[in-house]
Amino acid sequence: MEPKKAFKRLPDEKKQDFIDKAIDLFLSVPYEDITMRMLNKALSINSATFYRYFDSKDALYLYIYHTIAEKLPKSEGYNLWEAPLSNMITYAPYISMREKNFLSLIYKIPDHVLQMLLDLYRDEEFDKFKEYLTLDKRKGKLREDIDIDFLIWLLFTIRNQLYIYVRQQGYSVDEIFRLLNFVFRDLLRNGIYKHDS
Template sequence: MEKCFTEPKPTFFNLPPEKQENILAAAVAEFAEQGYQRASVNSIVRRLGIAKGSLYQYFDNKEALFLHVFDQFTRKVKQQVKKSVAESQGHDFFLLTREALLAGIDFIVEYPEFFQIYLKVLFEQDVPRREELVARVRLFSLEYFGPLCELAKEQGMLRQDLSCRLVVFLLDATLDRFLQAYAQPYLDGGLGLAGMSRERLHAEIDTVITVLRNGLQP
């Protein structure tokens, strides 16, 4: 049985919480700006003003530090999903989709660096356990929309000739791109989502949802 290097060393948890948070913040900032490969341990300790040896007393290596950061990210996602689900009881399928999109926007606003890290992981390679990490996040989407979609189909809210897999794919594609465009302005093809007022943004979202509704309903 090999050692796994996934978790911080015990010394990390002995640190006063404020210091733990500082370290996490510095690592998050570095990984968000540089991605995994280009992120530099030297740069992280420089940000923190601590010695490199110290950091290696908290984490076995760069990979363990990164995995810890990503763990915190998925924790936040889980939280947000739970909150969103709780708040939107009783909505129909497309209103739920709308809520999911809004929740995504909120997440980006609140944790822009985590979202940057996620985007980098999506398209970088040689990120340790990339597929597992990506899957871990996407699962939220699949697990959320999958059953909802089955239900919606039974209730006749979706065209019967559309497979649920395709519906989920289309929803996921649209929502994901919307969020990516929001976070990376050069992806939005002149739509200007990033600089938009909250009201205009909501209006655009409503239009998108309407298009989806018309496209997917019987």
């Protein structure tokens, strides 16, 4: 999500101050409870100025998320079975604890914002999944009859539904990581049936 030109023209220091204030608000108040009035007050701006910078609260949230995510190293490899954000502990050299906490809000934002966030990265993730699954298939790690495009669609669907499920259940972040790792590392990789010894 790109901010509008007026925001891009701000000096870097002013942009960072704006982002820092927004992060503080998102971390201290549940997303759904944040009104435009609260947002404008926290950012020390009026409504007209906010809308010169961003289309909506959602657009601001997505911009901040993307800005923080861009600080993280791009992995050389890709572990398809890794739970999303489960390597956050290794992000310490790249982002602050505040930024890590902000990224963790992905488990608490409304479904429509989560869907916007997932859509934002869909094409990039699809290409990455396809590259590594194709490589795994060439190496003989995947069954020959696997349709990679269908498998990716299936994995995206499962992941998106898992996000919704864990949020509805009110799981803690640790419980979410355990469940996502179970699904992606164990259940999907090994199946649901016992294997004969």
